[in-house]
Amino acid sequence: MSDLLLTLLLTLDATLRVSSPLILAAMAGLFSERAGVVDIGLEGKMLAAAFAAASVAAVFGSPWLGLAAAIVASCCLALLHGFATITHRGDQIVSGVAINILAAGLTIILGLAWFHQGGLTPALNNESRFLSITLPYVEQLAFIPVLGPIYKELISGHNILVYVAFAVVPLVWWVVFRTRFGLRLRAVGENPKAVDTAGLSVIKLRYQALIVGGILCGIAGAYIGTAYNAQFTRDMTAGQGFIALAALIFGKWRPLTVMLACLLFGFLDALAVRLQGVQIEGFGVIPVQLIEAAPYILTVVLLAGFIGRAIPPKAVGTAYVKER
């Protein structure tokens, strides 16, 4: 029994690690899309941020400087997206794809030029990374059945950015649904004309949303580059930006459900890793490919049958034109 509990806890523990960047990126997407700007460039922003974080941390030896650099890099790309789509009313998908391509190429070129390791950054030592934190009283509380191990294995022992990711979710909920800024943000994504008529700047609000998204993507990138791993490698975000985007739709653009969607994807990923080669009674070993496909199959099934229609913010994807 306790073995099973431990296995479950370790799987959930992995779920938290895998989900954290997804949650941060999905929250970034939530801000942007709630304001009416499609953000397909999450992947590129995370990649650029991961590169910036790993480079700066390698050169200056501080993960915090790395994090700052990641946020700056990600915000620069967010502003570029804004400049193309808000100021110049360009197509949001095209601009987002361009950002992904730009980030993929630029990280390698800059890495080549700066570090001469073919687009990799130097490996970070422990002082220049975000390391796991052991929460207080872990050993003292370990004797409590069930709760003790949960505290020790599941809640304690993550790096600080994991805790940040989960703290961000209620914060995002509060900002989007309980503040004046949030109300305006949602309005600008549903009916920008009304916001404009009320005397508020649609352009300014959308830029603000993109900057918030840029900051969150920056944290996600720093997590991937300097906490989860210890150096930048080519294309290391490996499609997580797109998974975050799927989670955003899956969770219907609401912070709590989006977080649950991210956790579900993370859990399936963690489970897939642990189910490999496991014998199932009367079934034999499940093929790796089937386990790997499981998250996608489940997504399709859930999307098709269970969660109902996902309705995006009404004005998403269209540039705001003040006068015709």
Added chain:
Amino acid sequence: MKLTKITMALAAGAVVLTASIAQADISPAVVYDKAGKFDKSFNEAVFNGVKRFTADTGISVREVEPTNDAQVEQGLKKLAKRGSSPIVAVGFSQANAVSAAAQAYPDSKFTLIDMVVPEANVQNVVFRAQEGSFLVGALAAMKSETGTVGYVGAMDIPLLAVFGCGYEQGAKHINANINVLHSFIGSTGAAFANPSKGGEVARSQFESGADVVFAAAGSSGVGVIQTAADMGKLAIGVDSNQNYLQPGTVLTSMVKRVGEAAYQSYAAEQNGTWKPGFVSMGLAEGGVDWALDEHNRGLVTADMEAKVNALKAAIIAGELSVHDYMSDNTCNY
């Protein structure tokens, strides 16, 4: 700066001149695979071979670093059109492209590493990776205290199953009761470049009781090695000597001298001995090996070293045969 460049150029020119007296002037080339030439692993090993050839002969080698599949064939054909020969194609994923390019340019010579295509102008270099994997598996079993060791491959494909199968045989040779875990990172080429997932897979093996994990997964292996260091366990590198990545927690590396293959292919062309067909490189030819250097010296006792070298000698002498997964697509040995 300028002066050194000129001197270097002059020196290189002099070498070319002296070399061309005895040997044919060739214009070699290489097409890396998509992981890029500095992946700290497979491609980097080829790059080092290329660099060494240039240093030894003064002959520069044209390089192509494709970023997608379409560019591989374009790159091969462009090099053939410009008269480069032999053209070294790195990695199993280039097989179709090499086949197409070889048919389009029958007068050019191609050397394909890690895969076989039956064309009259292609030399196919394959490595008996099972032999090197056997040695590192044996070392892993000697070092393991938990009685469980792990293998992490990028994809569940025969080429990588060869590593896992050889590793398992080596481990079982030392300790018949040892438990060998096999896991894979993904089912697409992206599995070779996903260090986060690599680390996660390795972590699950460590949590299942393994204390030594062997990674054959391109740059995803960097994540495996990092996780081993974070958790205070041991990892085994692959292709290049990766002992230096985390000194003290990389037990050894299963070195696949792909650079040697590129070097020898160029050298053979220079001497006029380049032949199409099938070249197999194992322990005997120095194509695969295990790595022992100052970074893992402290982890390997003299006794272990002697035992591994004895196994190596036995394999070379033919007294010990290692089953090749590819020969029948099973790991029954």
